[in-house]
Amino acid sequence: xxxxxxxxxxxxxxxxxxxxxxxxxxxxxxxxxxxxxxxxxxxxxxxxxxxxxxxxxxxxxxxxxxxxxxxxxxxxxxxxxxxxxxxxxxxxxxxxxxxxxxxxxxxxxxxxxxxxxxxxxxxxxxxxxxxxxxxxxxxxxxxxxxxxxxxxxxxxxxxxxxxxxxxxxxxxxxxxxxxxxxxxxxxxxxxxxxxxxxxxxxxxxxxxxxxxxxxxxxxxxxxxxxxxxxxxxxxxxxxxxxxxxxxxxxxxxxxxxxxxxxxxxxxxxxxxxxxxxxxxxxxxxxxxxxxxxxxxxxxxxxxxxxxxxxxxxxxxxxxxxxxxxxxxxxxxxxxxxxx
Amino acid sequence: xxxxxxxxxxxxxxxxxxxxxxxxxxxxxxxxxxxxxxxxxxxxxxxxxxxxxxxxxxxxxxxxxxxxxxxxxxxxxxxxxxxxxxxxxxxxxxxxxxxxxxxxxxxxxxxxxxxxxxxxxxxxxxxxxxxxxxxxxxxxxxxxxxxxxxxxxxxxxxxxxxxxxxxxxxxxxxxxxxxxxxxxxxxxxxxxxxxxxxxxxxxxxxxxxxxxxxxxxxxxxxxxxxxxxxxxxxxxxxxxxxxxxxxxxxxxxxxxxxxxxxxxxxxxxxxxxxxxxxxxxxxxxxxxxxxxxxxxxxxxxxxxxxxxxxxxxxxxxxxxxxxxxxxxxxxxxxxxxxx
Numbered sequence: 063x064x065x066x067x068x069x070x071x072x073x074x075x076x077x078x079x080x081x082x083x084x085x086x087x088x089x090x091x092x093x094x095x096x097x098x099x100x101x102x103x104x105x106x107x108x109x110x111x112x113x114x115x116x117x118x119x120x121x122x123x124x125x126x127x128x129x130x131x132x133x134x135x136x137x138x139x140x141x142x143x144x145x146x147x148x149x150x151x152x153x154x155x156x157x158x159x160x161x162x163x164x165x166x167x168x169x170x171x172x173x174x175x176x177x178x179x180x181x182x183x184x185x186x187x188x189x190x191x192x193x194x195x196x197x198x199x200x201x202x203x204x205x206x207x208x209x210x211x212x213x214x215x216x217x218x219x220x221x222x223x224x225x226x227x228x229x230x231x232x233x234x235x236x237x238x239x240x241x242x243x244x245x246x247x248x249x250x251x252x253x254x255x256x257x258x259x260x261x262x263x264x265x266x267x268x269x270x271x272x273x274x275x276x277x278x279x280x281x282x283x284x285x286x287x288x289x290x291x292x293x294x295x296x297x298x299x300x301x302x303x304x305x306x307x308x309x310x311x312x313x314x315x316x317x318x319x320x321x322x323x324x325x326x327x328x329x330x331x332x333x334x335x336x337x338x339x340x341x342x343x344x345x346x347x348x349x350x351x352x353x354x355x356x357x358x359x360x361x362x363x364x365x366x367x368x369x370x371x372x373x374x375x376x377x378x379x380x381x382x383x384x385x386x387x388x389x390x391x392x393x394x395x396x397x398x399x400x401x
Numbered sequence: 402x403x404x405x406x407x408x409x410x411x412x413x414x415x416x417x418x419x420x421x422x423x424x425x426x427x428x429x430x431x432x433x434x435x436x437x438x439x440x441x442x443x444x445x446x447x448x449x450x451x452x453x454x455x456x457x458x459x460x461x462x463x464x465x466x467x468x469x470x471x472x473x474x475x476x477x478x479x480x481x482x483x484x485x486x487x488x489x490x491x492x493x494x495x496x497x498x499x500x501x502x503x504x505x506x507x508x509x510x511x512x513x514x515x516x517x518x519x520x521x522x523x524x525x526x527x528x529x530x531x532x533x534x535x536x537x538x539x540x541x542x543x544x545x546x547x548x549x550x551x552x553x554x555x556x557x558x559x560x561x562x563x564x565x566x567x568x569x570x571x572x573x574x575x576x577x578x579x580x581x582x583x584x585x586x587x588x589x590x591x592x593x594x595x596x597x598x599x600x601x602x603x604x605x606x607x608x609x610x611x612x613x614x615x616x617x618x619x620x621x622x623x624x625x626x627x628x629x630x631x632x633x634x635x636x637x638x639x640x641x642x643x644x645x646x647x648x649x650x651x652x653x654x655x656x657x658x659x660x661x662x663x664x665x666x667x668x669x670x671x672x673x674x675x676x677x678x679x680x681x682x683x684x685x686x687x688x689x690x691x692x693x694x695x696x697x698x699x700x701x702x703x704x705x706x707x708x709x710x711x712x713x714x715x716x717x718x719x720x721x722x723x724x725x726x727x728x729x730x731x732x733x734x735x736x737x738x739x740x
Contacts, residue, residue, distance in 0.1 A: 087571060219709035221568040231737075369425070370560075370717070374715035376692050377710075383710075388709070
């Protein structure tokens with residue numbers, strides 16, 4: 063049996079989900095592929111746990127949740143972090159789950175480049191470096207002959223990138239139109255069912271932990287625009303970057319406009335459009351009882367193809383274990399291909 | 402460059418779609434995989450066209466549409482049909498698109514068994530032999546070391562079987578709940594929007610060619626039950642057969658019950674449930690604005706998983722080219738694996 067030695071960078075909601083998913087599925091993966099997944103290092107922003115014998119997934123989560131730092135992990139806790147972890151540890155694959163940074167893509171960018179240059183495969187949930195430097199990152203992966211997978215960066219557990227590639231190989235895809243941000247979909251859904259104002263609904267969402275304290279990335283469409291760039295590059299092979307997307311958020315939507323739309327059988331949704339002609343994120347009218355009429359924090363995407371016509375996928379756009387499941391799918395696809 | 406010699410049995414809507422899809426995509430497949438797809442024989446119920454040099458897809462469709470029989474195909478038209486075609490022709494892969502027969506699975510069953518025993522791969526859109534003899538067919542394919550693919554048998558262009566296998570490998574699937582019959586969904590949708598009676602809506606659907614002259618297979622849930630069996634076997638590995646499914650159709654649904662549901666925010670849909678505990682097809686209440694609230698002839702399926710939670714796919718459940726696209730996906734997956 064072969065080991066697959068993984069470094070996990072980032073131990074927030076998604077990182078913890080990855081540890082949990084590995085803990086649930088590792089026996090399964092041993093049985094199915096003869097591969098033993100081993101977390102040899104896990105790091106958050108200022109600490110880590112490192113052991114070439116493999117760390118205990120549940121103890122990692124427990125340590126982080128009780129003490130707030132991985133440096134308290136029994137015997138193997140350290141203050142090493144960032145690139146130093148990659149330099150210090152012998153590994154096969156980097157799982158990169160640090161927070162998205164749309165200004166310069168760091169630390170994801172440096173970590174990923176370092177891994178590529180060391181000949182390591184990378185699985186990421188991060189949108190920042192992809193939205194800013196997609197072609198550069200892909201080229202570098204190719205040059206170094208490593209795998210680079212990013213299913214979790216768009217739509218969380220909603221399968222879209224692997225889906226387009228593997229499940230629809232017979233069709234050519236001309237566009238993807240969808241709801242790629244769960245927070246704004248939650249706010250718009252609540253405004254529609256409750257008739258409440260944008261301001262009040264945002265506050266309610268913040269109290270529920272659905273919207274962040276600074277909601278800008280979600281409500282101004284920035285998060286959805288990053289995902290638009292990733293889909294344009296990965297599925298349509300359009301070499302776009304963040305600044306190519308026309309972006310309008312939902313902060314100007316009033317309960318009156320929602321009410322007006324409702325009377326005519328429509329809903330207002332924050333729609334991302336990805337086509338050769340148009341990269342945009344903006345509020346649009348969609349028909350009730352259409353695949354776009356999803357509620358709550360769900361994500362959806364309708365893929366327009368030449369042979370299969372329109373195919374739609376719907377799934378949880380966020381969530382710790384859900385997003386981790388997409389990363390584990392990427393890991394399994396790398397195992398299938400290379401191990 | 403290698404040839405992939407295909408016999409296409411069945412030249413109705415789906416069969417013609419396959420010819421059209423091959424005609425559209427053959428250059429693409431040459432470029433991408435270095436494989437030259439060649440239709441060496443195409444047969445309907447009482448005639449065929451046979452040429453080991455390969456037939457012209459457009460001329461096949463034209464011949465069938467103008468003369469009603471493939472025996473009129475220039476130079477290569479014959480009266481040979483059925484198993485005789487398989488015996489007479491040198492081929493690699495059988496594309497089986499004959500009509501579904503839920504009484505004994507013929508002629509699909511005999512054609513498929515003959516192909517298996519000759520060491521040929523098979524791609525089918527047929528539900529009959531699968532709903533009646535799933536395990537037997539799969540075992541026989543395995544014994545003869547051939548590929549057997551049937552994505553098109555469930556949901557037409559809605560990806561579900563390949564989707565569950567390839568796009569969700571990290572999760573365990575516990576159930577699939579969906580709308581697997583487009584005709585009944587069309588009838589129920591129209592009854593909901595128009596307030597019309599079942600009888601009138603069925604007649605209207607028949608005039609539009611959406612429901613068949615004898616609508617029994619659709620409206621009594623038989624078609625959806627066949628698909629339920631196929632999903633139970635293929636995705637959940639439950640060795641079920643047609644008689645294991647509890648089936649209730651839509652012919653007793655009244656416009657009054659639909660109106661009543663509507664007032665409470667619900668729709669009535671013909672829902673198929675596929676789980677270890679329950680195999681059933683029956684009318685059920687679903688929430689408005691849920692993924693189940695699709696209109697028209699669309700199909701959908703919600704896959705319940707352990708890690709990714711619920712993932713939903715929506716697509717065209719029928720249509721000539723759409724169904725053919727699923728068969729071409731199966732062909733491409735066989736090319737990827739074996740050629």
